Amino acid sequence: MSLKNLIDTNKLPQHIAVIMDGNGRWAKEQGKNRIFGHSNGVKSVREVSEACAELGVKYLTLYAFSTENWNRPKLEVVALMELLVQTIRKETRTLMDNNIRLKAIGNIETLPSRCHKELLESIEITKNNSAMDLVLALSYSGRDEILQAVKAISKEVQAKQINADDLTEEDIQKHLFTNEIPDPELLIRTSGENRISNFLLWQMAYTEFYFTETYWPEFRKENLYEAILDYQKRERRFGKTSEQISTPS
Ligand code: FPP
Numbered sequence: 001m002s003l004k005n006l007i008d009t010n011k012l013p014q015h016i017a018v019i020m021d022g023n024g025r026w027a028k029e030q031g032k033n034r035i036f037g038h039s040n041g042v043k044s045v046r047e048v049s050e051a052c053a054e055l056g057v058k059y060l061t062l063y064a065f066s067t068e069n070w071n072r073p074k075l076e077v078v079a080l081m082e083l084l085v086q087t088i089r090k091e092t093r094t095l096m097d098n099n100i101r102l103k104a105i106g107n108i109e110t111l112p113s114r115c116h117k118e119l120l121e122s123i124e125i126t127k128n129n130s131a132m133d134l135v136l137a138l139s140y141s142g143r144d145e146i147l148q149a150v151k152a153i154s155k156e157v158q159a160k161q162i163n164a165d166d167l168t169e170e171d172i173q174k175h176l177f178t179n180e181i182p183d184p185e186l187l188i189r190t191s192g193e194n195r196i197s198n199f200l201l202w203q204m205a206y207t208e209f210y211f212t213e214t215y216w217p218e219f220r221k222e223n224l225y226e227a228i229l230d231y232q233k234r235e236r237r238f239g240k241t242s243e244q245i246s247t248p249s
Pocket of ligand 1: 021024025026034042045062064065083191
């Protein structure tokens with residue numbers, strides 16, 4: 001029996017974020033190069049996107065390339081960018097067929113121009129889709145995102161458009177890449193690493209973390225269901241007591 005049947009669809013996380021990790025180690029175990037690992041990681045991207053859309057998850061954010069990833073060997077960076085171009089080109093039709101809107105967060109203008117262009121095209125083509133948002137974090141850094149927000153707000157304060165004492169958390173939220181996206185309720189990280197690696201730092205204040213040993217290229221729908229079931233067993237208290245949650249005032 002599939003674990004899918006055990007999921008309570010009334011208690012689905014509406015936003016799931018994923019740190020797709022372990023492509024390189026998985027490939028090494030197969031006696032292959034790292035790029036082979038990334039190519040196989042694309043299969044997992046398809047599986048997880050499809051499973052989320054089928055379940056009714058509204059937002060799926062994938063950490064596809066961090067700012068720090070620019071420091072990888074040049075050949076690997078080029079291959080990853082090429083994989084991205086090919087995948088977006090190939091899968092835009094699938095996104096349309098499944099009513100999925102593509103979005104991107106991060107400093108996407110730093111991507112190679114072909115990649116940037118392909119991405120913007122697919123975002124434009126899918127912009128009126130409404131079943132699920134598939135958000136790719138590309139050249140993304142959580143600290144840099146917060147820094148950019150601080151700079152923008154500082155300019156508004158300087159121009160006397162806003163008073164520093166009146167600033168709220170919403171003002172910060174408004175300046176983040178995720179401006180129109182609710183915070184994730186669930187973060188999944190694969191491959192046995194237990195870190196958040198500069199991902200959605202502001203947005204994950206109350207997110208439930210799920211870490212699994214499974215390498216990303218081996219992650220399949222059943223692994224996703226397992227993560228969601230684990231999440232559904234937890235009690236989200238947001239700083240309140242258990243009693244307050246069961247009998248809200
Ligand atoms: C981490 O594994 C993975 C990445 C840095 C890249 C993720 C990219 C993909 C799955 C392919 C493209 C994605 C899309 C959305 C089309 P790692 O290389 O850090 O693995 P390791 O820790 O075992 O070395």
